């Protein structure tokens with residue numbers, strides 16, 4: 001997915017103060033692997049990444065557009081890596097999840113959850129953030145499987161909604177409530193794996 005910033009925080013002198021704004025702008029998800037807080041066990045597993053590392057771009061340390069919400073593992077893998085001018089000429093750079101959807105533009109997901117780069121940018125990003133590490137393969141396999149289940153459940157809900165019109169009035173309300181309960185569960189799954 002591509003993230004868009006809608007928050008407009010005031011200027012702070014300590015980048016950590018931006019955390020609540022970042023959580024909202026990044027929809028409580030890691031900018032790079034896209035796992036969200038519900039999957040990882042809460043906000044304690046998330047950190048602030050400087051997209052352009054402060055070892056090279058010290059002036060951007062408190063610059064909100066340079067701050068990205070990430071899981072601790074992606075942040076650790078990315079660390080202070082940055083491309084060189086020579087490599088950049090060959091397209092070797094980090095995909096910017098605030099500017100592009102790297103999962104559609106630069107990467108392709110294979111059946112087992114593995115990512116195959118489509119571009120130099122995809123290869124650089126995948127290698128340096130280790131996007132094919134085992135925990136992410138497992139997460140993508142689970143997301144694909146649950147995505148299919150969500151589709152099946154939505155189709156079932158649509159059928160049941162049609163059926164509610166044909167049952168006796170006494171049963172109709174009970175059936176509607178049950179359908180609504182299923183819809184709520186589907187919605188929770190979507191929030192977790194969407």
Ligand SMILES: [Zn+2]
Pocket residue numbers: 030031032033034035070071072073074075
């Ligand atoms: Zn991550």
